[in-house]
Amino acid sequence: MRFIQLSLLIIVYLTVPCRGGDWPQIMGPYRNGHAAANETLAAEWPAGGPILKWQRPAGSGYAGLAVSQNVAILFHRIEDEEIVEALQADTGEVLWKHQSPVSYKGTYNPNDGPIAVPLIYKDRVYVFGVTGHLQCLDFKTGKQIWTRQTHKDFQVGEGFFGVGSTPIIIEEKLLVNVGGKRQNAGIVAFSLDQGRTLWQSMTDDASYSSPISAFLNGRFYALFITRLHLVGVDPKSGDILFQFPFGKRGATVNGANPVQVGKNIFATASYGVGGFWGIVEDNSTSEIWRSEKPLASQYTTPIEYDGALIGIDGRQDIGPARLVCFDPKTQKVLWSKENFGYATLLEVDNKLLILKTDGTLVMATASKEEYKELGRAQVLNSTTRALPAFSNGLLFVRDTKTLKCLELNKPAQPPVTPEKSSSN
Structure with missing residues (x-):
């Protein structure tokens, strides 16, 4: 049953072509937090925690890494430059570096670095900087192919924490949560080759949620959570196929990505918003329930597993926060x-x-029956908000000081037993 579900996920979510083991975008090859089906993990870790393959300094920002063809893309800020670096994934060797000036200063949060995860597609890398600087770079060399200043082009305000939504590619278009509500450019489609504006849609500000692709009822949908709405968009034209209110005005954010479970869509936020569960039918889309229980997450996207959702209920800044698994159809908590x-x-x-x-870092059994912890280790020493990336047995984690590559697919080595000496 699990194999069938994963096969369907590959068909539904794979809008970015990738090789087995790649992690080319936010939340992995299928943009839903699941690694490729051929990835394996060691059943347990060595006594000191996962093996450290390599580490290096990192600048400011909360952007996790993207990985393709054994090349990891790091997007961070050092002094007054946003820097994109291509690293050999298994050694950390720098292959190329691209730098762009940036002058953003954090207001609500001291972070001044990029938040959006890089996107790798074919022979291109797309990055969306903290000030709305959208760039397309050559994956092999780092040479800039095109660039757009989206805040200037679409009259976008700064927002609470700068830009934090990773673009998506659907049907050969780069779709971006831009937030240009004054120009009906809440969502904008750009051409992949030159960055031309293909269409713009919706009068809403941007959120910190990243869109996903869903194939429903014989067609592709681009699912976006904007500042105040959950919307289904036609990626070809920008037409709004459905729209629900989601989010609140004031000092609030929408940070988690939408999650597809069959024909159903789940969305979540904190700040009194809670969760939304709806269904996309052939001729209509309807809301089934919305509630602050059982899960209202500040910015973590829950993982679908065998029809259940596993995620964090609560907030990072004020707590408390619990790990919870629940059935979205019934809202029943299965374990917490x-x-x-x-x-x-x-x-x-x-x-x-x-x-x-x-x-x-915690390793646990993925199950809707119970929580079973398999390992726990301290891998970073300061506040860690960047999403991890997993590729070919390697886990990439970073805070605002350090990037580490951990090896997780090697079995723990048994202790060496001294040989007994023989006596004559």
Whole structure:
């Protein structure tokens, strides 16, 4: 049953062509937190925690890495430049570097670096900087192919924390949560070759949620959470196919991505918003329920597993936060781990890799029956908000000081037993 579900996920979500083991965009090859089906994890870790393959300094920003063809793309800020670096994934060797000036200063949050995860597509890398600087770079050399200043082009305000939504490619168009509501450019489609504006749609500000692709009722939908709405967009034309209010005005954000479960869509936020569960039918889309229970997450996207959702209920800044698994159809909690702490999640080899914001990495069984912890280690030493990336047995984690590459697919080595000496 699980194999069938994963096969369907590959058909539904794979809008970015990738090789087995690639992690070419936010939340992995299918943009839903699941690693490729051929990835494996060691059943347990060595006594000191996962093996450190390599590490290096990192600048400011919360952008996780993207990985393709054994090349990892790091997007961060050092001094007054946003920097895109291509690294050899298994060694950390710098292959190329591209730098762009930036003058953003954090207001609500001291972070001044990029938040949006890079996007790798074919032989291109797309990055969306904290000030709305959208760039297309050559994947092999780092040479800039085209650039757009979206805040200037579409009269976008600065927002609470700058730009934080990773673009998506659907049907050979780059779709971006721009937020140009004054120009009916809440969502904008750009051409992949030159960055030309193909269409613009919706009068809404941007959010910190990244869109996903869904194939429903014989067609592709681009699913966006904007500042105040959950919307289904026709990627060809920009026409709004459905729209629901989602979010609140004031000092609030929408940070988690929408999640597709069959014909259903789930969305979540904190700040009194809670969760939304709806269904996309052939001729109509309807809301089934919305509630602050069982899950209202500040910015973590829950993982779908066998029809259940596993995620973090609560907020990082004020707590408390629990890890919870629930049935979205009934809202029934299947299990929970109270006071777990805030974290981000991904699934590999039927196991959860959970990176807490205090730098703790937890491995647990992916199950809707119970929570079973398999390993725990301190891998970073400061507040950790960047999403982890997993590729070919390597886990990439970073905070605003350090990037680490951890090896997780090697079995733990048994202790060496001294040979007994023989006596004559």
